[in-house]
Amino acid sequence: MLEITGLQPVVNAVALSPNGSLVVVGDFDDDLIAREVPSGAERWKVRVQPGRERRRIDGVFFSPDASLVVTTGHEAQTLEVWDAATGRSVAVLDIARSRGVAFHPSERVLAVAGAATIHVVDVDRGQVVRTLPNAHAGDAIFAIAFSADGQTLATVSGEGSLKLWNWPALVLRSSTTLSGGLEAMSPVSLALTRQGTRAASNGIYGRVHVVDTAKGREERVFANVAQAPNHGMHAELRYSLAFTDDGNWLFAPDSHDRGLRILHVPSGKTYPVLQGEGPFYKAVALALPASMVAFLRPGDDQGRGPYGLDVWRLNYQAAPR
Template structure:
């Protein structure tokens, strides 16, 4: 079955009273990537509640241990959620295959999962900001990643029963929901609270320790849990004598309290009892100082997605490239179209100005690169040589060399003055998505679908002459690996010390150029990061994502500063002025938005994942 002409259902992997879960592939990506599709019954969801649930999942998917929401839609009378596929095994299967958990594994589970529950309920300054209760925490809904890692190893899935708690919920009841064996007493009566998820987590832990169904671990006659009776005698003796084991037992007992007010009230409380550092979630301040001042609508037609943007060195002109096969030049002072450049026979995917602003280079799916004279808007020449779509072009700092990255897996260097090909750089195993020169022109970075970034050292010469024609003009300096999916974009910081990369895995990574070491991973986008750009002072990084947003990050602290929202479809391009406080973003919604810093003080809102 094919949904939305891109999501192909492969097999059913789960079924509840109102939800079916399928393993699927997204054929709209190349190569196709696995995903999970959940079909919700219209008897359970209305259009309004479905939209609300989708918004919940978009917010929750910002956490690396919760699957990202990739899409949601209605088709053939059913509602569908498309979520990130998590490679791994749920804990019910793990216990069945490997046997009961030991104490160390339970500690690790709690250390991994409690910060996620904290993220969901999110208490800060006495306010509840997310207010989300999962309502179906159980072994089947916790996945252990494969391969196993030390941090963030467990992922909570299936939020179809999740709800946002409002003040009115305190006065009303609803039908019992969730799995009876793992549900808290108040939840079975339709009165789920935040501590209900903690109760379910406690029941999950004692099941994993004993491999005995929860109903059999409860003594109805004496109204108490008897899970310790099912531990092996050797383990049971340790639990009575070892101080750490005693503490874990006490924590589990408090998680399992029947009366809500005797139970842990928040994930924070449990983490404090465990001796964990509690990292409170911080959020973006309201009314951020960045504001959309203008929306440009010049590309028209069915295929008019804005694919790439570039701002001229003097910040007076904006160039935009589109699926409509054209490039438009905009006057940033009047927001009017100066010229429309035509000549490519397929979608234009990349655009860049030369350092002096006199030449514009464009790359297209038609396998060609074109050079244009900006002043006259006339084509200078067409560069031929790639055997597949060209996705990225970049000028060297001196403007003498142009680099191009293509889906033919190669990078080519061109002499801008003679329009001749200098050399072809090979090494990537899959398509090349992005290329960028270092500020000193000595290095070239390339990003590829093969999940790597390669750093190439260029020969130290100025103009290329015939004597270099048959000699390598580059050498591989190093390969950076770490992204889980295709690397889509790459950019050097103005001082050349940091390399930023964006990926299909929804993350941005910052790398130290000199050593090739990973500095940090920026997590916050809920979908692919398709473009990154540094501000002129190198203090901030911009990222554009298919999640319809642009984010600004503070480099020194690796913290998110603000999220720019307003596009109604995937953001596909971002550019920043080197002269003024101006950001341009382009989207599949056919528009370009111009964002201005309306206050000189940038409000920093800290938001770190646990």
């Protein structure tokens, strides 16, 4: 649907609005750029410089109604909220080292994984209204997600501990340790089924862990053969996992970092969905309501620029073969 080439400097994070009409890209030089889909026309561009300090953008997230965009930074001292239509600053929150955020599907609430603490943000007031320190016994939280029914919040730590919390009480419901942790550089994406009966997380090299949350055990591990140089490609795959409505199928990056695959959890089988022509993809953002996916890709197999942005429309059939 959309292909843009020649992007500089290093593009680092991407998000696709739920309706697929807008794609937002963040880079290492603090630029945040929104483009219309499918035209590619630039809607707005802003500099993310809280306190006049330049920093790289490590995560970009849309609200469910596509009205807000959130930016995060692994080493940043703040989290920023933007108006998705105009790029106007809505709020700057003093939440340090935020690696993941999750909008509640129906409430005007944002849950943030900031270091070892869960932060609950009232979006309309632009304020933190609750915190849960040491949610993982002091370990840093690397990803966070709500179930589609809004009754469950999930978090996963850098040590591979997956926890489910009853919402809004934030009472711990279950805790599961993923096999072998989540590789050297921790989890990067987390997804729940509609009612929170399954959870999935992937690490920097793309191995996908699926947990049966009702039984409190790991159900499947899907292997991956990452082909990106040195670090693996999966450091910025913030929305790279998504369950279908029935909870039996899971979208994930493909086994060679070049596209997308769909995993059938009950059988353990995998099927290709799409594969690009580039050496590998650096970042992925799924928007299943619009049946679309966005990718960031480097210019060569060493991960160097100039970089490109691809937006694809998904055409799949979630039925066993």
